[in-house]
Amino acid sequence: MTNAKTGAEALISTAVGAGIDICFANPGTTEMPLVNALDGVPGIRPILCLHENVATGAADGYARMAGKPAMTILHTGPGLANGLTNLHNARRAHSPLVNVIGDHASWHLDADAPLNSPIEQIAEAVSGFVKKSDGPDSLAADMVEAVAATKENGGQVATLIAPHNAQWSSLESDLPVAARQPSPSTFSALCVEASADALKTQKTAFYLGGLALSEPAFHLLGRIAATTGADLICETFYARMERGGDLPAPMKLPYFPEDALAMLGHYSKVISVGALPPVAFFAYPDTPSRLTSAEQDIVLAKPDEDVLGALEALADSFESLLEASSPSHILPDMPQGLLTAEALCAVLANLQPENAIVMDEGLTVSAPYHEASYGAHRFTQLQLTGGAIGMGPGAATGAALACPDRQVINLQADGSGAYSVQALWTQAREGLDVITVLLSNRSYHILNVELQRAGIEQPGSAAQKMASLDGPAIDWVSLAKGFGVPGIAVDTAEQFAEALNAALHVKGPYLIEVRMP
């Protein structure tokens, strides 16, 4: 050994050098050298999460808002497995995220100790990059590769497996590690041309996801739409959209395929940008998987292509463009009385402050929010992307850490919120400005909707039991208190407005249990 630096220290200092400044963690014995290195290397903030799916959800929320990768430290295969569903959501969102998974010492694997499991196999289910380091001297180079990989393919999850003995051993060499630039993304000039032709000659809609929902994209899209009359439609479950204020307001593609088909059927051409052509969330006996026809489809830029470059080229293909029309949306009236979905979405849209971040995992309850908030102040909306429920609490936590000067509002369905309720503790520990608007309808309401769609008008007792969250009803204010977050329950629109206004004027986390009729 020529120096005392360990593999773990090399890994952490490489991460910091690559721009990573936060680490969401729930470590165990096989990650203790990494934890110790967090103390030895300045520049990275460790955030303890009480469940790995909070850690991975927070890393995703951080990445979506910061636009750069966050890191997780997870404990062996089971730690990774616990965080897998929010990594699935991150994968669908193209979020850059690097997991570091501690594994048993290499020579201990053969003993098949109780925690041993196929980490690579589990990681591959959600990661665009998986690598296991083979010793202390390779951890730094592998970390460089992993961070670079998070920026490829439009943003993806990278997983680095760090054997315990590689972490604790001293480096044998201390060679500088070369930085690595991800390969630049491109776009197709042919698709730009086809898009321009369609816009000039046919009834056309844009179908938008990914970076096509960013502010620079909207500045281009607003002018193209004003010039050509094209409509803007966004994905049903997008990763992040800039909304409100002066920005164009896309329609949202409806969730159920028959409604989506009806909307898309108005257009001769549908230009997908930052998104693949739309597909149904679930299959039903009588509806197709694909919601556009091959004749309708033009893909201007896939999520892993140069979305902004393609939009700029498209804008340049017009001789001149009109200015974007000023949005004319007005906010809904402030409602009174019972907290229906429409009422609570109207209250929120009216009261949310300038520059808020709204994490939306409201599912069936927040369905009216998209239209209700057309006229809201300028804000950012995040959504559950991969359908794996339990993303909101963690993602809101990560978003608040990425943007400490912005108010985060987590619009959270109750069934999904129960999945990741532990995130409240991290919000309390870190003093984060997150207001959880907990939408208590005491059911997995989508299941009732699906039973009706399947023609089951009178569900039996088993089906009722599976869809109901009553008996007992969850007392969310007590749950929040248990994790150190103050809260209040409200039953009317007026009470909700009062509670939300009060919470907006106080620093730190807060939970409002919105008791729906």
Added chain:
Amino acid sequence: MTNAKTGAEALISTAVGAGIDICFANPGTTEMPLVNALDGVPGIRPILCLHENVATGAADGYARMAGKPAMTILHTGPGLANGLTNLHNARRAHSPLVNVIGDHASWHLDADAPLNSPIEQIAEAVSGFVKKSDGPDSLAADMVEAVAATKENGGQVATLIAPHNAQWSSLESDLPVAARQPSPSTFSALCVEASADALKTQKTAFYLGGLALSEPAFHLLGRIAATTGADLICETFYARMERGGDLPAPMKLPYFPEDALAMLGHYSKVISVGALPPVAFFAYPDTPSRLTSAEQDIVLAKPDEDVLGALEALADSFESLLEASSPSHILPDMPQGLLTAEALCAVLANLQPENAIVMDEGLTVSAPYHEASYGAHRFTQLQLTGGAIGMGPGAATGAALACPDRQVINLQADGSGAYSVQALWTQAREGLDVITVLLSNRSYHILNVELQRAGIEQPGSAAQKMASLDGPAIDWVSLAKGFGVPGIAVDTAEQFAEALNAALHVKGPYLIEVRMP
């Protein structure tokens, strides 16, 4: 179509026919035909869990106590992924358990809808059997195969993937499905002979796991030990052990390898029964993975062999056997004052009623419980088997459903308990007799121990932050209230004894937050 029976109905009625009487579920859209079939087919009880890892943990606890497979219904790849770590624990426990995972309709997979993920790959990480049905007519036969598979290899996890369209479609034939018997397990006469020789001539210990910790095994082992002077040692983390009363009381193999080596070093031969030879839980720079030498090892019966048959053959190889010596253990004195680990374990051992089931995920805090409870009334102890924390709350739930006439006590560490706290809701909904003894030391204490073992006497702020559950302390009584379970916090041994006595005389779930100094 010749009849109206759906694939889902065929699956559920086949499960009931194969002896499955309970189903732990968190279904989604792709499982609605199965949910509907639960109403159409009598004989199976659906239990809703608010997180899949509660469902899989409950299925494991049920299987360990009922000695037969329980079923789960989980929603696509993410639902399976959420339940993966307690399936890992179930795999390590050789618990028979069958997961039914709904998947997208077969023709919808190509669209790669948001919830699409590699289900088989995820399932293979924990399952001894994985199959995807190819249509409604194969679901019943595949279910027969899956249930039979749960009983093979000493008990294992089987996962059946049921495409949505296979569930909803009507059967084209209605042929009866042949029952399938798992192949019987065997043992080696040579290993019996080697064991008998060792017991007669050398200083020998038994190393016991699996069915070697059952009552019939102990009746044989007690007589063999009395006759030969052999010692009994149990696995550090066994799946289930019958304890107390007149049963022999094995020593527990210590957790840290140096302590385990010291214990095992006393013996010329170590006969593993229902267990593989002992290995270290984690590797350390200066200790071996394997805790016995090849010279010491005799494997009388692996977990997947005929453990009881081998022990009977071993007993028969002696001309005569003495009666088992009567255990002479006495209970520790009832403590007073601060709730140290020793004190709280002593209170519990003294007060736990005859025939209790103690689920032990107390980890560092419940370490003294093994010796403290040597003299307890006859009881059953379950333990975390695979090291993936968060098993206790779900497993206690399943155990209570398997044994409604027995008092379940979940001895639960706080860090691990926070992982699966949602299980309290199912305990409340089903009115289960589970007392959660929540061991609040407000830390992942093992991490502090490991930092010390690594020579880090003064952990830095990052390390302290990762190991501490303070700031804020979790208020467990509020959490329990939130999920509908009454509770109380106690600070002294006397208060704990009073609260435990009171809880034992009331039906339904209860939580006692044991606030350690």
